[in-house]
Amino acid sequence: MAPLNDEQLHQIRDERREQIMGAALKVFAKRGIIGTKMSMIAAEARISHGLLYHYFTSKEELFTTLVQDAMVSSQEEMSSVRDLPGSPLEKIRALTNDILDESGTPYFMLIHQARTSDGVPEKVKQLIEDYNMKKFVDLLLPVFIEGQQAGELTAGDPEELIASYLSVLSGLMVLNAQEIGGYRMPKADFLLKLITSP
Amino acid sequence: MAPLNDEQLHQIRDERREQIMGAALKVFAKRGIIGTKMSMIAAEARISHGLLYHYFTSKEELFTTLVQDAMVSSQEEMSSVRDLPGSPLEKIRALTNDILDESGTPYFMLIHQARTSDGVPEKVKQLIEDYNMKKFVDLLLPVFIEGQQAGELTAGDPEELIASYLSVLSGLMVLNAQEIGGYRMPKADFLLKLITSP
Amino acid sequence: MAPLNDEQLHQIRDERREQIMGAALKVFAKRGIIGTKMSMIAAEARISHGLLYHYFTSKEELFTTLVQDAMVSSQEEMSSVRDLPGSPLEKIRALTNDILDESGTPYFMLIHQARTSDGVPEKVKQLIEDYNMKKFVDLLLPVFIEGQQAGELTAGDPEELIASYLSVLSGLMVLNAQEIGGYRMPKADFLLKLITSP
């Protein structure tokens, strides 16, 4: 029997890698880097813990890789807001709904964990430092300005408006992401009051 | 030196206990139960780690005791809102400002950690389960209803209004409590737009 | 392509086996049995690590096989001294030069490792026990006696003379075999002073 050819091996490797990263994202996002045991990731991915180390050299590397991915993904998502259909307000409503969903939260929570936990690799600290709200504010700036000119949004410094609004959303994501029963997630329209002109 | 009498010993015990609990609250609130090492608490309290075990039988017991305290305290704080001076809106503004300060956060964060971390003792899980937003909603209900009647607050189901507003505040507290540079903390007046009539 | 016939397969097997043993000798001799990873041997032999197990059932078996080979080979080399050309002294000088070269050392070092390392299979321990200097002394005895009679070598118990001389040579081989910069390897003529009459 011939050994597997390159393509097959490559495919297996890619699949496993994705499988591990998916499992790791799930666990890291919920429990942080210290609270996550490699055995948890292995169990979540249904593989042996030894195999993790064929794909990632360490817990740190795995965590770092995920954080990088998360940063790219969340920026892409934020970028795509501009191209949504409808008025500026409708774009922001769509973004808000997206964020309040739990779908996007693992990546967000991973970054939150990276910000707030101990035991975070030095490299991640540097990545995080460079990854502040400023970038998101800049991405949303054109949409907000257009909304203000159209009279849909409240007047005032648009950057501050965006930053404050995103902070509110971020806080809610943190509450939402973990399986917390105690809170009530507001609707998008409730939150939009913060930025719409009466 | 004469040996200390019972009363003095008792006083020392109480002081030490407070000292330890203060230190533990500070560390647990920031780092969670897993991220906190008993040696950190001992260092923060400037005592030997061995001494911790004269006052608390385990890390779990210490954590549990603090969570119970935190629940009582935060309810008391919330209760006191009714007795603040001024109109309902002014009361809520004062509460909002209080919450956005970092001063009240350790107890809140401790409960947040208890909700979201692993390694939380079973007893704490049960306490938390019983400690949902409903109680706070009930406490604030009279104030909100009065505000609505006075036309200061938006109409609609007051319980839902309170729950949504508290969720927003809670999310911001979580962001605020940890030393996170990336977010901008909104002002109280910005948030009050969520509940005031235009 | 027609399938390989039996003879070709057999030849491949033999070649691969030699290839693996050569690589393994090199690595084991330098790093010992514990310090040697199967992956090192595979890399040195330019094959996959899985293939090692088609030819040897375990690291232990591979090591043991090599030690047995080494014993046979080193005895053969020592035997050949008698048949070298020249006077006894010249034969011993040639042997000394051989030993001080690094060329003959892998087998010697393998045996040294087998003697001094942990994790050595029980079977090897027994082999080694039976493989002491006595055999070499016996092989060299005729040459030394002839040398003493010819007045080239110092008088005295020839067996003790040989054993002492071989111990000196052995010690130097150990130093020489590893890539140690700190020592100066003496010349053969320097060492021969130990056994030549003034």
Added chain:
Amino acid sequence: MAPLNDEQLHQIRDERREQIMGAALKVFAKRGIIGTKMSMIAAEARISHGLLYHYFTSKEELFTTLVQDAMVSSQEEMSSVRDLPGSPLEKIRALTNDILDESGTPYFMLIHQARTSDGVPEKVKQLIEDYNMKKFVDLLLPVFIEGQQAGELTAGDPEELIASYLSVLSGLMVLNAQEIGGYRMPKADFLLKLITSP
């Protein structure tokens, strides 16, 4: 009951430290850094493995500390040769006897292991690099020159003579240090032939 006072604690710490270092030296010297398990050291020192880490932060640090000690000690021993009583030849004979004893060997073997093993900390590599035979040659140089002038020792470049002689001694120490049955340790007078004039 009062806690132990500083002096008592200090004494305990010192004793334990010595106890651990003695045990570690014994094991490291024989088995190298990779072959040595922390549990072996703990067992040898009759303490729990956990306690090792109260005194040394890692296997590497323990190894490094020992190597530094070994270097200082062996230089001191070599330095003391000049002050021995008797003629140069007698001093060298005494040194040779010392070295052939097994008493000094653990330190020597530790350095040998540091030179030849894998997994040696970077810091140790640097120490070793700076710790070559040159220093010992320099220390012995006055004694050898005096011996040559007195006609006791063979003529020729004294530095080369010393280096070659020390290499022979070093090789024998390596053989001698491990519990090897196969070799015969020569007597000092046998080895002195290498350097004495006929």
Added chain:
DNA sequence: CATGAATGAGCATTCATTCAT
């Protein structure tokens, strides 16, 4: 009451070995 030395369970990581292809 107070200290810190001592213990051992638990987790990250390595590597010999197996096995599907």
Added chain:
DNA sequence: GATGAATGAATGCTCATTCAT
């Protein structure tokens, strides 16, 4: 025959907890 993905036992190290003093 040959490959490399997969497994799990073994080992370094951490930290909650105990206990002699």
